Amino acid sequence: MTTSRRTLLGAALTAFVATASGCGSPQGSAGDNSSIDVGVVYSQSGPLASYGAQYAEGFKAGLAYATNGTGKIGDRTVNVTWTDDAGDPVKAVSAAKDLIGKGYKVLAGSTSSGVGLQVAPLAAENKVLFVSGPAATDGLTGANKYTFRSGRQSYQDVLTAKAFLGDGKKVTVFAPDSAFGKSNVDAVTKVLGGAGATVTSIAVPASATDFTPFASQIKAAKPDLVFVAWAGTTAGAMWQALDQQGVLAGTKVVTGLDIRASWAGFGAGGAKLNLLAHYFDGAVDNPAYQALKAAVPGGRTDLFHPDGFAAAQMIVHALEASPDDADKMVTALEGYSFDSVKGKLTVRAEDHALLQPMFQAKLTGAGDAATATATGTIDAEAAAPPAAAMKG
Template structure:
């Protein structure tokens, strides 16, 4: 066996493997989400390797635990550089995404010919494709305008939107983006924003005072980008107050939310990148379950599609076993189109925001794919095509291209 391994090493020593580093929240408060990202990435890489790998070698994947912090992510980025990683992937936190995209930008400026790509699977802050946009950053998820536009369009068609809306969000970049998107969509949606609030992130234990403010404003729909306990406690307080409103959410499918909210969640809406129920043939969720032991949930669907898009890009390149040219991979990603089960996903060259379908669903009983072991789950209301969900490139994005 030792001789065989040595012979194999000699035979493959001339081929340079593509190295991917997952710099994710694998411990701490965001562990559950970070693990989902990691599982989806590994599923996608396994598919690439099953198809022959890249550059004559299997694609290599290494996990780096950022423990949910930006400074820890910066440390892990330096380790990934030392390990020769070509592509870093991260999703759980816009703050960490902001740190990593800047780390990548600085590294690439200082190390021409040894560039790295950042595949952002979940950082949705507008600034990442705004004043922080850069050529080697690609966002493979939605943003607040895409989600809110989809919610407004689908809920209006379903006569579920009403004429008065309230926005309650967490007081940081993402929450502010959602609030701005709700305001911007008011004219198209035909509603008046009758109240807004930004609150501390995951520090509020009793949302009753906020619900009292919502009740006095008498909205039909409450828009919120809240996640984790801030979403759960807000919905529970609304249910306890007997307030009859429809929630328009972005993260209601986060594991545990449906189980914890119970009947309060019924009838509420979500806009997201993916929903198992929206797949026409169910082929993808069944294949994912066969490989991983579970159906894709929360962030796993769109993260798998990102790796599928990378595979599409790699299929157009041939480095003949020689050095990995990351700039060529980035250029191939720019021109890639991935045919996901929900529709095509492409990359807008001006800011590297993916143009992608957005799924609007609502919580019902007896769903085909129950959530959290309950009898409730998500029913697809509409799949908004990418070209209808996308928004104009932000003026603040002044992307500098290689050799430009």
């Protein structure tokens, strides 16, 4: 990145934070020709607040990067309204309806899969562009004409995990009893079950705090591979229980690499895990990564920064095609390929899956000193989910 571009990026981010950091009532009014309004409904609070914070930081950096530091499309300023859904679909739907009622043609966000699945139908009903964020449920791919995603989906995680199975035939999926968990169970069943493995699952209540009984169930099943899909603040207790009950030492355990703050939660068992990674700092190095790195606090990127960055790039591209016509925005995004933090990303035209590279990794060290190292890269085509039928 050149010095002039760094200066522009920093200036744009300073202005962005000063004018668009609040939530609740919009800044400006939809339909004002001096601005283009974008509503971001995401987890500012709640169990996925740390994911939401990374997404928001990435979005701000991506908007500055995609607009060359101006924050504008032509002579119109992109005005972003930030609204907290706290991970609650009811709050998210209410916020989305409020923004749509005020004339917003572009929505983004959805940290939670459950939220994304509820907001997507509103986009189709009201013909507004919706670019979902970190929500990983496969159900958002092909949800409708107006729904896109800026992150990966569960199927891509599972395709990355497939390489770890080897000659094993017995797979257990350990996941919360939620939209996110069910999406992972479905994806593992389709991918690994389709390859000849026998797949069973252990659905854990999302409110669980004692994981010892569930760890015992895994041991009793004696699988060749355990696929763990987990997110949120209880991850540390869950991993401790699996390690103490001998699950990590007794079988091959594959899981996604969560945000850096969670790595200490792996405890002594972290080095025993086979990790699939949507992203971690240092997995790639390119101009988009350098721009993001220069913009985020502390200069260290994390798991969901790229989702926000890519969302802003997609929205800018759509708005450049038409700042007011959602159908033209959709047409512009279908088949769109662009260079982003993770590398080259492509919006598959037929179902709006976001094709992207995925990573395999190992952890070394423990606690705050833990370091992730890439052990392999699954290219975008190899990690591509099967095409979904567009629902509307």
